[in-house]
Amino acid sequence: MSPRIAVIGAVAIGLAGCAAVGKLTVRDYESSSGQHVLAGQAEPKTEYQCAKVSQEAQPWGMAGNMNRAGATQRVTTAAVESAPSKGANYAYIMAPAEASVGGFNVNAFKDAQVAYYACSNLPPAAG
Secondary structure, three states: OOHHHHHHHHHHHHHHHHHHHHHOOEEEEEOOOOOEEEEEOOOOOHHHOEEEEEEEEEOOHHHHHHOHHHHHHHHHHHHHHHOHHHOOOEEEEEOOOOOEEOOEEOOOOOOEEEEEEEEOOOOOOOO
16 A cells, blocks of 8 residues: 555544544533533534523633543533523533643633523434
């Protein structure tokens, strides 16, 4: 196999993987009150027919910068639990961007943001 074909194949596999990961950013959750809530790092689709209810900061901290996956899960869990009390059934999680200047993360002390939406046309609960 020529090196050119190997590189093209690797790029194609990488792009396919990115496409699959992009679709997994929003998941179906059930809050402790039993309400179906979609939450993740994507704004709701237009076909969900959503209205923004509120937006609030969630603590991220230095631990969030050290363990983005853990912090994202912590913020998502808190958002899912508080969504029903806000009249929301969709939570859009916005983690602070990773931006550095001279090796220093300029967003190191920023909080995550959660936008809550009330949607009238969510897909049925999975499982």
